Amino acid sequence: MSTDEVRSDGAGRAKVDTKLEIVVIPVSDVDRAKEFYGSLGWRLDADYATDNFRVVQFTPPGSGCSVIFGKNVTAAAPGSAQGLYLIVSDLTAARDELLGRGVKVSEMFHNEGVYVGPDDPYLFGRVRVSGPDPEHRSYRSFASFSDPDGNGWLFQEITARLPGRIDSAATTFASVNDLASALRRAEAAHGEHEKRMGGQRDENWPAWYAEYMMCEQSGKELPQ
Known part of the structure; x- marks a missing residue:
């Protein structure tokens, strides 16, 4: 990889995507921690062990980042995260x-x-x-x-995200629940929109919903 490929652009933003996908948490009892994180409803991705090493990985629902813990995974004190x-x-x-x-x-x-x-x-x-x-x-x-x-x-x-936190051209929803919540907020806002129109039904409501949801996620001004 050349230095040009990792150099930041004029705004100071790196050109290479760097995705945070793992956070290590220190625990004292691996089986107890596994039972706890399983009780949260998080997805168990792995439980791998050798004689001197064990790693357990869980992912929260809708998350692009997972957590790992285990034996000889980290020297940090248990509970310090x-x-x-x-x-x-x-x-x-x-x-x-x-x-x-x-x-x-x-x-x-x-x-x-x-x-x-x-x-x-x-x-x-x-x-x-x-x-x-x-x-x-x-x-x-x-x-x-x-x-x-x-x-x-x-x-x-x-x-609603602060401006610049989400690429408005690549708006996504991490789960069905997130999408459903966004639709409910759009529905409530659209009801106010129709009131401002004199109570007339807005036949173009799908496009209005879509614009509202994308603007809300990307931090842009919401449609009225």
């Missing part, structure tokens, strides 16, 4: 599902202001406030849980 983000489009549904699976999950919370005090691995120095973001803005609402070793996971609700 913190602030592991799981992005969801419906925080209430994600939290309720884990509660239904018997997993202890925190109440929903959001952040406000900036303070000087102990570091919060999730909120980067912001004050944690009980309940979801009052305006239900993307990136603002959270819930947390931990595995048996104390590795910390965080649900973050995102329904």
Whole structure:
């Protein structure tokens, strides 16, 4: 590979796709961790072992990134992985599902202001406030849980991405649930659109839905 192939373009963006697909989490008891992550409903991809090595891999539903743990996989202290983000489009549904699976999950919370005090691995120095973001803005609402070793996971609700985070020409949905949630938001917004039209039925609603969903994901201005 030549240096030209990996050189960034004028905007500072590398030309070669580099996809994060594995995160290593340190655990003390491999079988206990395997049982826990299986209880979340995550897909078991591998459980490979030799005399001195074992690796277990799980993938959260709809995720392009997997987690691995095992024996002699990492020298990090068990439980030292913190602030592991799981992005969801419906925080209430994600939290309720884990509660239904018997997993202890925190109440929903959001952040406000900036303070000087102990570091919060999730909120980067912001004050944690009980309940979801009052305006239900993307990136603002959270819930947390931990595995048996104390590795910390965080649900973050995102329904609309910041500009530039997603290529609008390659909009995708990671799962049926994500697509269904996007359709419901488009339906609600389209209802307001028809009200502004005097209550007339918009025969071109499929195109309006499509534009709304693509703009929402790519951070562009939403159609009115």
